[in-house]
Amino acid sequence: MPFISNTDEQRKQMLQEIGVDSFEELLNGIPKDLFIKGKLNLLNPMSEMEIAKHITNLSEKNINTNQMVSFLGAGIYDHFVPAAVNYIIGRPEFYSAYTPYQAEVSQGTLQFIYEFQTMICELTGMECANASMYDGATAAAEAILMAIRHTRCKKILISSLIHPSYKEVIKTYTSSLEVELVYIQQKDGKINIQELKSQMDDSISAVFIQTPNFLGCIEDMKSIETIVHSYKNCLLIASVDPISLMLFHAPSEYNADIVIGEGQVLGNMQNFGGPLFGFFAAKKNLIRKMPGRIVGATHDKDDRRGYVLTLQAREQHIRRNKATSNICTNESLCALAATVYMVLMGKKGLREVATQSTIKAHYLFEEICKLDGFSPAYSSAFFKEFAVKTEEEPKNIIEEMKKKGFFAGVDITPFGYENQILMAVTEKRTKEEMDNLIKALTTEVHPCPPRLGRRASQ
Numbered sequence: 001m002p003f004i005s006n007t008d009e010q011r012k013q014m015l016q017e018i019g020v021d022s023f024e025e026l027l028n029g030i031p032k033d034l035f036i037k038g039k040l041n042l043l044n045p046m047s048e049m050e051i052a053k054h055i056t057n058l059s060e061k062n063i064n065t066n067q068m069v070s071f072l073g074a075g076i077y078d079h080f081v082p083a084a085v086n087y088i089i090g091r092p093e094f095y096s097a098y099t100p101y102q103a104e105v106s107q108g109t110l111q112f113i114y115e116f117q118t119m120i121c122e123l124t125g126m127e128c129a130n131a132s133m134y135d136g137a138t139a140a141a142e143a144i145l146m147a148i149r150h151t152r153c154k155k156i157l158i159s160s161l162i163h164p165s166y167k168e169v170i171k172t173y174t175s176s177l178e179v180e181l182v183y184i185q186q187k188d189g190k191i192n193i194q195e196l197k198s199q200m201d202d203s204i205s206a207v208f209i210q211t212p213n214f215l216g217c218i219e220d221m222k223s224i225e226t227i228v229h230s231y232k233n234c235l236l237i238a239s240v241d242p243i244s245l246m247l248f249h250a251p252s253e254y255n256a257d258i259v260i261g262e263g264q265v266l267g268n269m270q271n272f273g274g275p276l277f278g279f280f281a282a283k284k285n286l287i288r289k290m291p292g293r294i295v296g297a298t299h300d301k302d303d304r305r306g307y308v309l310t311l312q313a314r315e316q317h318i319r320r321n322k323a324t325s326n327i328c329t330n331e332s333l334c335a336l337a338a339t340v341y342m343v344l345m346g347k348k349g350l351r352e353v354a355t356q357s358t359i360k361a362h363y364l365f366e367e368i369c370k371l372d373g374f375s376p377a378y379s380s381a382f383f384k385e386f387a388v389k390t391e392e393e394p395k396n397i398i399e400e401m402k403k404k405g406f407f408a409g410v411d412i413t414p415f416g417y418e419n420q421i422l423m424a425v426t427e428k429r430t431k432e433e434m435d436n437l438i439k440a441l442t443t444e445v446h447p448c449p450p451r452l453g454r455r456a457s458q
Contacts, residue, residue, distance in 0.1 A: 042121035060360025063402075065270060069433045070407040071364075071383045074214070075136070075163050076270050077261060077275060079243070079353065080428050085267045085340045090334055109332065110307035113295040116339040123245050123342075124259045125252025126281035132335040136262030137166045139278030140208065140239055141173035142291040142325055143258045146282075147206035147235045148179065149289050149324060155180040156202045159191045161213035162239065164415050189217035189387070196226055206257075210239040215416075216385030216422065217378055221254040242266055242279070242382045246347070246354035251281075258282045267341025268334050275339070277331030287311065291325030357384035364425050364434045368398065371441055377420050379398030385424040387417065394421045396439075397409035404440040 006014075011023075020026060022426065027035075046054065050359055070078045077456045089095060093108060113131045113142040120129040158170070160183040167183075174181065189221040191209060200207075210441050211219035218374050228236045243265050245251075249417050251259040259281045264270070268277070282290055286312065296310040345353065361384045368388055377387035394411035398421065401408035409423035425434070 005183045015051045038282065062272070065273075065407065068402070068405055068407050069429070069437065071409050071423045071425060071429070072270075072407045072436070073167050073216075074410040074412070075165065076273060076276075077265050077384075077424055077426055078270060078428055079265050079357075079426045081267050081337075082271055084344060085337050089337050094333065094336055107307055110295050110309070112336050112339050113332070114297055115343075116335045119339065119342050119430060120242075120279045120281050123242050123250070123257075124240070125250030126256075126259050127284035128287045128290070128294065129279065129281040130290055130294050132331045133260075133278030133280050133292060134331060135274075135276035136239065136260065136278045137163070138173075139260035139262075139280050139357040140166045140237075141245035143237045143260045144170060144179070144206065144208060144294035145173065145177075145325070146258065146286065146289050146291065146438065147237060148177075150286060151233045151235065153203055153205035153233065153240045154178060155182065156206050156208060157184055157196065157199055157204055158184050158208045159184055159186075159210060159213060159219070160189060161189070161215060161217070162208065162210040163214050165383050166210070166239070167321050184217075189213070189215045189380040190219055191224070193220070193223060193227070196224065196376050200231055200234070200357055201361070202225060202231060202233070204234045206235040206237050208237040210395060212244060212383045212385065214422075215380075215387050215412075215417070216382040216424070218248070218383060221249070221251075221256070225256070227255045241383065243350065243354050243357065246351040247358065247383070249297070250316035257286065263334065265339050267344075268337050275331065275334055277334035279335075279338075289324060299414065352425045355386075357425060360384075360426035360427070360429055360431075360434065361386060361423075363431070364423065364429075364437070366442070367438050368423075371438070374441075377417070384426060387412065387420045387421060387422050390419050390421060394419060397421065401437070401440060406437050406440060408437065408441075 005031070013021065015021065015025075043054075046065065062298060065072070065078050072078065090444070094112075117129040121127065133142060140162070147156070148154055156179065158167075158181055170181065180197060184199060185192050187193075187195075190213070207224065209219055209221065209224055211221055211342040213219060225236055228234050236255065237258045238251045238254075238258065240251060240259060240261045242261055242263065261279055263277045263279045268275075280292065287294070289312075293309055294311045295307055298306055298308055300306050342350065361382065365376070365382075365386045369376050373391040375389045377389045394409075394413055398408050398411055409421040410413070412420050412422045
């Protein structure tokens with residue numbers, strides 16, 4: 001790095017000290033085909049006006065969910081975000097602020113983080129929550145590492161129906177730690193309870209379940225908990241959709257030990273897949289093993305209420321190799337958006353979002369399954385997302401629907417679910433939009449491909 005004034009000889013000494021011959025050797029974990037060889041293919045210098053025009057032209061090539069009727073999900077959802085959310089998080093004191101290391105000058109930031117933690121605890125029913133994680137996937141991996149720290153066992157049972165991206169992140173996090181990951185297979189869209197039972201023993205550190213799972217199906221968490229906690233040291237880790245908790249049992253009610261999830265649905269836009277934020281909650285007896293930081297409330301000598309960073313000594317910027325996590329920051333602005341969203345919506349509003357999403361999702365599911373060429377992929381109960389089987393290749397259906405103005409769903413064939421489309425419905429979708437999608441899938445409105453969308457009753 002040219003702004004650090006080290007000489008070639010000094011750099012050589014540093015490399016020798018850490019036992020490598022070159023800087024490139026430090027990058028061995030990155031696939032070689034990802035390296036840029038030669039010079040970057042950059043355009044010639046441009047004025048600000050020229051750059052603005054160029055970037056605008058590039059951005060207009062994208063098609064976003066404001067231009068199409070979206071039934072996309074698979075981890076990121078098109079929920080309504082009140083305009084006040086972006087207005088509040090855009091205030092300079094929030095928008096420009098980084099993680100508060102100087103607590104005495106960051107009371108406003110610390111207060112909203114405290115409120116965020118409190119609301120996550122109220123949603124999940126858990127006793128403590130941290131100040132957010134990078135995303136749901138890293139929260140999942142950190143939950144597994146926390147379970148290992150607590151139980152000192154290195155074997156984890158994981159539902160095969162967790163989000164595929166979560167699997168990749170967990171694999172990366174644990175690749176050098178001699179952790180044994182055992183995936184429990186599915187049965188009709190849910191974890192195979194009998195297989196879970198057969199895999200349990202005293203060497204299991206934790207069982208990790210996502211509900212609703214990647215296919216949208218709701219797991220029987222009470223039955224799973226009974227199995228998990230019949231083994232003394234085993235922890236139950238639940239990954240949940242926070243919106244779903246307005247209709248379903250809070251994780252504390254089925255005695256989960258650690259609760260994590262993706263928080264994008266709480267007042268954050270889809271943003272083409274990011275940025276995201278993860279939430280992380282747990283029972284109080286695990287609080288000192290949690291990753292990230294926790295903000296607490298206290299009173300000063302004049303009995304004025306104040307907020308302070310607590311239990312951050314486990315972060316790598318303070319304890320380095322003794323830290324419980326390499327995460328030393330949080331997704332502060334995204335967590336703030338979630339906090340504002342939850343305050344604006346209130347319990348009644350959140351329940352309305354959850355209710356409308358599930359009613360509309362079930363309406364669309366029933367209407368689509370009446371069409372010739374479509375059938376339910378699973379019979380398990382679902383929340384706002386479901387998979388349907390198709391006779392045509394899903395990618396062809398999805399491309400055809402794009403021409404009609406619909407993002408019809410996600411082709412999950414690449415994830416091992418052949419000829420299935422995963423569709424999500426939020427409170428934003430209207431009956432008219434769903435009926436128009438049904439019409440677009442019929443041969444009356446859309447004559448090709450020939451077998452696509454003919455009404456079963458016709």
